[in-house]
Amino acid sequence: MKWLELSVQAPPEYVEPLTHIFYRYGEGGVAIESPAGFNPDEGESAPQLQTVKVVTFVPLDESARSRKSNIEIAVRLVAHFAPISEIKEREVEEEDWESNWKEYFHPIRVGSNLVICPTWRTHESLDDDVLIKLDPGMAFGTGHHPTTRMCMELLETLIVGGEKVIDVGCGSGILSISAAKLGAGDILGIEIESRSVEVALENCELNGISSQVTILNGSFPEIRVENATFDVALANIAAKVVINLSEYIIGAVANGGRLVLSGILKSSLEDVEKEYSLHGVHFDKVLVDGDWTAVLATKNVATDG
Numbered sequence: 001m002k003w004l005e006l007s008v009q010a011p012p013e014y015v016e017p018l019t020h021i022f023y024r025y026g027e028g029g030v031a032i033e034s035p036a037g038f039n040p041d042e043g044e045s046a047p048q049l050q051t052v053k054v055v056t057f058v059p060l061d062e063s064a065r066s067r068k069s070n071i072e073i074a075v076r077l078v079a080h081f082a083p084i085s086e087i088k089e090r091e092v093e094e095e096d097w098e099s100n101w102k103e104y105f106h107p108i109r110v111g112s113n114l115v116i117c118p119t120w121r122t123h124e125s126l127d128d129d130v131l132i133k134l135d136p137g138m139a140f141g142t143g144h145h146p147t148t149r150m151c152m153e154l155l156e157t158l159i160v161g162g163e164k165v166i167d168v169g170c171g172s173g174i175l176s177i178s179a180a181k182l183g184a185g186d187i188l189g190i191e192i193e194s195r196s197v198e199v200a201l202e203n204c205e206l207n208g209i210s211s212q213v214t215i216l217n218g219s220f221p222e223i224r225v226e227n228a229t230f231d232v233a234l235a236n237i238a239a240k241v242v243i244n245l246s247e248y249i250i251g252a253v254a255n256g257g258r259l260v261l262s263g264i265l266k267s268s269l270e271d272v273e274k275e276y277s278l279h280g281v282h283f284d285k286v287l288v289d290g291d292w293t294a295v296l297a298t299k300n301v302a303t304d305g
Contacts, residue, residue: 001061002091008084010052032053110153111149132178147262149289154294165230166234168235168245168248169191170191172196173189230252239272247279265293282297
């Protein structure tokens with residue numbers, strides 16, 4: 001069988017929505033082409049990427065026309081918000097398919113010590129590297145989006161060992177995996193999309209942390225957790241959802257516990273801070289990357305949530 005390779009160039013902050021599109025209509029997963037790792041011990045900084053290449057493959061069978069059409073329509077919609085290139089396409093033979101997938105996956109470094117590495121690549125780890133393994137069919141939530149990256153950077157400074165963590169909207173599980181690899185204890189992930197739950201569980205198994213992580217399919221208030229039982233709450237979701245679920249997110253955290261909130265545009269940050277301050281949460285640190293923000297906060301007083 002022949003395959004049709006489809007690819008676009010896009011700003012890094014649009015990699016994840018494009019990944020969801022390609023993952024839905026492509027075959028088996030999505031590939032991201034980006035520079036390999038950098039070495040902070042040598043004074044190197046993370047590259048400031050202008051564009052990233054996003055790739056998927058479509059089998060040239062009776063479904064090809066429909067798959068391609070759906071991808072083209074969805075990409076055009078996203079292109080209203082960002083400078084995304086025209087879709088490029090080329091045919092590849094069956095025997096080239098697997099090697100083409102692997103061509104696009106390279107280790108990437110997030111923060112100082114976190115390294116995301118595809119399973120078939122080798123990475124010469126530094127002494128303090130924290131390695132997170134991912135497979136090609138598990139590409140969304142890879143650390144390319146600024147909000148994911150900033151959350152991981154905050155986790156590096158936050159986790160000291162043994163913390164009980166709740167990850168609201170855990171997606172691919174990358175933040176839960178990062179927390180576990182950094183030394184957190186038990187972790188509960190909550191995710192509304194059933195496919196993402198499957199991916200997160202696969203990622204946890206791949207990284208050898210399944211015994212630490214429980215992932216539930218659903219959202220609040222249908223999912224109930226005991227109040228004030230978590231040391232850290234993670235919520236990398238849209239600002240509106242961060243606000244709407246504030247009662248449950250804050251209520252899950254023990255007094256003095258920490259919160260990492262992201263998926264928040266700069267224009268929405270004030271609204272989020274206002275809502276959380278009403279429940280005794282103090283914003284300690286705000287990271288900004290382009291239009292996006294991530295917050296490290298502390299729950300200062302007991303709440304009724």
